[in-house]
Amino acid sequence: MAETEQRVALVTGAAQGIGAAIAEELAEEGLKVVVTDVNGEGAAKVAERIGGVAKTLDVSSPEQVAAVVGEIVDELGRIDVLVNNAALVPLTPWADITFEEWRKVMSVNLDGLYLVTHAVTPVMGKAGYGRIVNIASNTFVAGTPDCAHYVATKGASIGLVRALAGELGRLGITINAVAPGIIASEGVLAGPHQAGFEFVVPMQAFDRRGLPKDVAPAVAFLASEKAGWITGQTLVVDAGHTRN
Ligand code: NAD
Ligand code: 4PL
Secondary structure (H helix, E strand, O other): OOOOOOOEEEEOOOOOHHHHHHHHHHHHOOOEEEEEEOOHHHHHHHHHHHOOEEEEOOOOOHHHHHHHHHHHHHHHOOOOEEEEOOOOOOOOOHHHOOHHHHHHHHHHHHHHHHHHHHHHHHHHHHHOOEEEEEEOOOHHHHOOOOOHHHHHHHHHHHHHHHHHHHHHHOOOEEEEEEEEOOEOOHHHHOOHHHHHHHHHHHHOOOOOOEOHHHHHHHHHHHOOHHHOOOOOOEEEEOOOOOOO
16 A cells, blocks of 8 residues: 555545635645546546646545545545535525425535545544635535525535534544635626625625635635544635524
């Protein structure tokens, strides 16, 4: 087994947006970053830019998750940090959410959380060390309309953090959530969510659009060795849009 002294981070959905910024931040801090995404080409570009390793990974596929986690262990020998970032970010009024769309959002945003976390925790448990950060959303605080399925999955990601902190703490693993407000990611800028800036920016403490790089440092802190006394928590990173 090839081993590295460098800490290794697995980031999901890291081909663009918040995930790519997190991957870049962790690489700047000296971690070997495994940049994963269902968009393998995009992941490869990010990995090349930051000096990481790219893997194609659809988080909703049990087979792909098992294969990729196995490859990382074989190739790098360790997984110190997991950032559960991959998600679908839809905008659909409740009346128009079909069961098919509901199930699709659940499969990526919720089943994906189960699959990747459940595959990685035995690796971290064996090492007696781990840092897990779930990317939630302040929509769970604000009750943002027209994305009920999405908000439900983000509440679940916070629920998972609270539920697992005790079980994983015994293994030396911390698990926390970062809940961003609206961020000008590629995904948001390409879709109907971009209209939200008009309403949200006036509620923020700072008068500009949030960027992926505004979120990444909070994730890097919770993923750091020094954050070892923090677990089961949610850090809202939204320029003060919501105050909990
Ligand atoms: P984005 O749409 O720009 O990027 C998401 C990435 O996830 C894409 O590269 C996409 O290919 C990938 N992805 C989609 N389905 C996948 C799957 N099944 N398996 C693996 N990868 C998959 O999104 P973003 O705005 O950067 O959001 C990233 C995270 O931040 C998400 O968890 C989102 O819920 C959260 N978030 C975003 C905002 C925002 O306003 N942008 C706010 C709060 C929270
Ligand atoms: C405030 O998580 O937190 C839009 C899109 N607006 O995905 C989000 C706000 C979006 C958000 C989010």
